[in-house]
Amino acid sequence: MSPSRTRTFVPCLAFMGLVACAGGDLPPRASLEEGEAWITAEPVAFGAGGLTPVLSVPPFDGESVSLWAKSEPGTCFALASLDDAQGRTWVSQREAGPYCTDCRVRTSLAQEEALIVLTGGEGFAPGEGFAVRFGLMDCETLTPTGTGGESRLQLAWLPRQSIPERxxxxxxxxxxxxxxxxxxxxxxxxxxxxxxxxxxxxxxxxxxxxxxxxxxxxxxxxxxxxxxxxxxxxxxxxxxxxxxxxxxxxxxxxxxxxxxxxxxxxxxxxxxxxxxxxxxxxxxxxxxxxxxxxxxxxxxxxxxxxxxxxxxxxxxxxxxxxxxxxxxxxxxxxxxxxxxxxxxxxxxxxxxxxxxxxxxxxxxxxxxxxxxxxxxxxx
Ligand SMILES: [Zn+2]
Known part of the structure; x- marks a missing residue:
């Protein structure tokens, strides 16, 4: 997904109407600081191997970013890959269990919906842009699965310029x-x-x-x-x-x-x-x-x-x-x-x-x- 296909949520609401904007799904509630807005991407499907296509978050001026991913009720998924703008891999696969223990950036298994806050540090700089993929997980065994039927995933992100002192x-x-x-x-x-x-x-x-x-x-x-x-x-x-x-x-x-x-x-x-x-x-x-x-x-x-x-x-x-x-x-x-x-x-x-x-x-x-x-x- 290229930056040109992304859009900020607020103008979208004002000009295109709610349903046209995000298929009826809203990004989650957030305490928006001045100038902040969710950016939404076109929904994608979980395809071969239970994986979504690669989704790119373009560079932004800021220190951290919240990622919101939403699928359907009863669908479990996890971050399957995270690569930064310099080609370094921070997450390489879905790991069995409620959260990833070996990933260099740790994230949890999500049921229906996920909120992942990436702050950088330890060498990862989210503001330089990065690419992610999500993959289906079995909600009962907490293991990666390749079969998910018709499930789709919607992604939105909220860049935050600076991390507050308090x-x-x-x-x-x-x-x-x-x-x-x-x-x-x-x-x-x-x-x-x-x-x-x-x-x-x-x-x-x-x-x-x-x-x-x-x-x-x-x-x-x-x-x-x-x-x-x-x-x-x-x-x-x-x-x-x-x-x-x-x-x-x-x-x-x-x-x-x-x-x-x-x-x-x-x-x-x-x-x-x-x-x-x-x-x-x-x-x-x-x-x-x-x-x-x-x-x-x-x-x-x-x-x-x-x-x-x-x-x-x-x-x-x-x-x-x-x-x-x-x-x-x-x-x-x-x-x-x-x-x-x-x-x-x-x-x-x-x-x-x-x-x-x-x-x-x-x-x-x-x-x-x-x-x-x-x-x-x-x-
Ligand atoms: Zn605890």
Whole structure:
């Protein structure tokens, strides 16, 4: 796809009408800074080998770019290649599993929709332009597949000129009756303060845009990488989502139920995909009950510990992987070691602090805005 076949989204809306513009699909919500706009490409089909054609993102004046890719419900896909303008390869193939561990630029498997924020660093400069291909994945086995029927993929990108010094992010708390925060606005405010203490070092400030009760949340919710119906159902019980606001759901007991490796494991927090903001169950989920003692009512976690885990989960939502995965695979950020808040067990002693690369990644997410001015509305 050549630059001449790309177009900015806003004029397209104004002059061509919504449906003609993007086949009825909108790029996701974003906190657009002045002069920013999504650029959309013509939709493409997954063809031979389950791969799309090569899609080129032309050079742009900026430090980071958000890529939005959308297919149909029930379609899983992953980044299959990423080559920069100098011909260097950063991603060479689809890797089995929920995310790529070996890729020089790490990305996650997407279900229906993906938001991938490329910030550069480690030698990759997205502003010089690059080319990507996506490939189909089997939603059940999380492995590459060559057969996808009629699935199509639409790509849009949002270049960002500079990464802000500090960023602001809106949150909404969705509180079930199982949570120690239920009916406790003072405790919710204190949690927010503790969360801001955790995020201070990385230059992010969060504000509570709204809080709502989640009626009838089950005492236990089970889920897996691509089996998110239980988590989606929790969100369906909430008032409609707010623009560019991250939902933090305080549920009952949460169990990660891997169909290949049992038994279901309780989790201290869960974010369905690294790079949140699109796709099913896009939120941060926190347990309210301990899975082993339902009878005792809401578990009372110390607020500081709880805030630390939420900060870790927000890190995932905003694009961060673990500093080392549980199988020993290290993150590829050269300035980020294991002793970091993105340790897979954030409650561990020493799992504190953020690195400069993590800061760049977090502040580049399109929902993070550089000032506290009212957020411009996106279509
Ligand atoms: Zn984690």
């Amino acid at each position: 960023g602001h992010l809106s949150l909404r708390f969705l509180v079930s009756q199982h949570s120690m925060l239920f009916g406790q606005p003072d405790r919710q405010r204190e949690l927010l303060e503790r969360l801001n203490d955790e995020l201070e070092e990385v230059g992010l400030e969060v504000t509570l845009e709204a809080a709502a009760e989640l009626p009838d949340a089950p005492s236990e919710t089970r889920f897996w990488t691509t089996q998110l119906a239980g988590l989606s159902a929790l969100l369906e019980g909430a008032p409609p989502a707010l623009d560019t606001t991250v939902d933090v759901v305080f549920a009952g007991c949460l169990r990660y139920d891997d169909p290949f490796f049992g038994p279901p494991e309780p989790v201290n927090g869960f974010t369905p995909r690294v790079g949140g903001g699109v796709g099913p169950a896009s939120a941060v989920f926190m347990p309210g009950l301990r899975c082993d003692s339902f009878g005792g009512g809401p578990a009372s976690w110390p607020l500081g510990t709880y805030a630390h885990v939420i900060a870790h989960e927000l890190g995932h939502f905003l694009g961060l992987y673990h500093s080392v995965e549980t199988d020993g695979t290290a993150d590829l950020l050269s300035d980020t070691n294991e002793q970091n808040i993105m340790n897979p067990n954030p409650s561990r002693v020493g799992a504190r602090g953020w690195s400069p690369s993590q800061r760049r990644q977090i502040l580049s997410h399109p929902w993070v805005r550089s000032s506290l001015a009212p957020r411009p509305r996106t279509p």
